[in-house]
Amino acid sequence: MTKQISIGKKIYAIGSGWLNLARQKLGILDESIENEAVKRMAICLSCEKLKNGNFCGAGCGCYAPAKTLQNIETCPLNKW
Numbered sequence: 001m002t003k004q005i006s007i008g009k010k011i012y013a014i015g016s017g018w019l020n021l022a023r024q025k026l027g028i029l030d031e032s033i034e035n036e037a038v039k040r041m042a043i044c045l046s047c048e049k050l051k052n053g054n055f056c057g058a059g060c061g062c063y064a065p066a067k068t069l070q071n072i073e074t075c076p077l078n079k080w
């Protein structure tokens with residue numbers, strides 16, 4: 001069962017993830033966020049719901065490398 005969050009919170013989560021992805025590419029991402037995202041991404045990469053290499057197929061359709069870099073939403077299947 002997937003968790004429901006408000007549309008505003010969802011937009012904030014997406015923005016936060018993509019902003020942190022940009023920070024990661026620039027080498028200015030907080031190390032604790034980076035470390036947590038590495039653990040989450042390892043889980044996603046072994047998940048049967050990951051589609052096309054990087055998109056979560058568990059209902060949200062999120063880009064996993066960005067989703068794993070935010071702290072508003074969690075995995076819809078409670079894997080992280």
Ligand code: SF4
Nearest residue numbers: 044047056058075079
């Ligand atoms: S967010 Fe959860 S359900 Fe989606 S690909 Fe990652 S581990 Fe799988």
